[in-house]
Amino acid sequence: MTAHKQSRRLMEEAITQRSRCFLSLPQPVTGLAELNCAILDFSPRGLVLESVGKAATGPHWVGLDVKGYFRVVLRNGSLDEDFYTFDSRIRAAATGRTGQAKLRLVEPEKFVFGQRRKSLRVEPELSRLHKAFLWRYDKCRGFALDAPAVKGSDFQSGLARLADISAGGMRLVLRAPLIREREMDMATGDRVVVHLQFNEPRVTGSHEFWMVARIRHVAVDRVSRDQLLGLEFLADGTIDAKAGKLRWLPVKDHVIAGLTDIFYQWHLDKHREKLGGNAVPVK
Missing domain, CATH: 2.40.10.220 (predicted glycosyltransferase like domains)
Incomplete structure (x- = not known):
């Protein structure tokens, strides 16, 4: 399976499972360190996210480098939860009538298997x-x-x-x-x-x-x-x-x-x- 097909499969699973994407932002510019988002769409045009809560965006958000993190369950003979991170850049940002931020990110080049340390859950031997x-x-x-x-x-x-x-x-x-x-x-x-x-x-x-x-x-x-x-x-x-x-x-x-x-x-x-x-x- 090519890297692009793997990426598309991951995002399709994430959208189907309604996985949340936690987006790390440059706080000095945006006023927010992290944004909890729903994943709406993924295509060569980019990754579309919408904030779960209210967030005020502006033109100064465009071009910012961001890091995303999300979780999916891939059914490959098991039901293990997998965690992925990616790097991207904000291509467009707007705030809707309900106050939620809608972002279009540049299509990530790759999704890296990983996990935020503070969220890890393990069973000790x-x-x-x-x-x-x-x-x-x-x-x-x-x-x-x-x-x-x-x-x-x-x-x-x-x-x-x-x-x-x-x-x-x-x-x-x-x-x-x-x-x-x-x-x-x-x-x-x-x-x-x-x-x-x-x-x-x-x-x-x-x-x-x-x-x-x-x-x-x-x-x-x-x-x-x-x-x-x-x-x-x-x-x-x-x-x-x-x-x-x-x-x-x-x-x-x-x-x-x-x-x-x-x-x-x-x-x-x-x-x-x-x-x-x-x-x-x-x-």
Whole structure:
């Protein structure tokens, strides 16, 4: 398949799936760092995008270099989500009656397989999970450090599984026997403290993280009664050795920065053969 046909197939899939295109803009000129867009059309005349929200454009937008990012699901015997970036230039820009920006970009020369680091979601191999603990958290009473509700041995035995994790949250599977034994029947809105340490020698640092997380959703298997918990990271903790306490800072922009480089390495490992050297870090 030629590069042009591959590009057309990607964009046809993106349009059919109503994928969003996130367009990075030169903020000093446009006043916006990023624009969330719907993909309307793709042809030799260019790529047509329309902003999801209101955005005021003007003649000064024409000629600006931009970088786009979008996601598609290509059904090649699997349902893996693929992420692509591209470089282009704004050919025309206008604001419609509803206040939405409509842009025509120069047809991108290529689409590069990649992923924004802050959006990566991976499933860690057990060998890369050096420490794993979880406590139920009460805002008034805190938590008992010496009495974790879930610990590393539970992951090794299969009673708990880290289904996937990103720099902003994670999905955790708890088996029914563990839920009964530890009274871990969780509900949306509950908070937990998570302590994880990863094995990743290619990235500098201790790879040890403390997080306060909120349960965003709970799915219960009707047969097994296992639970799948979706957690959002709210606070990032560091140990104050002198005071013997954990100090918490709110998570900024929904991302714990120290996690991004680790997960990017694992993403590259998983897709090494597919990427074939075309992987680029997208921040």
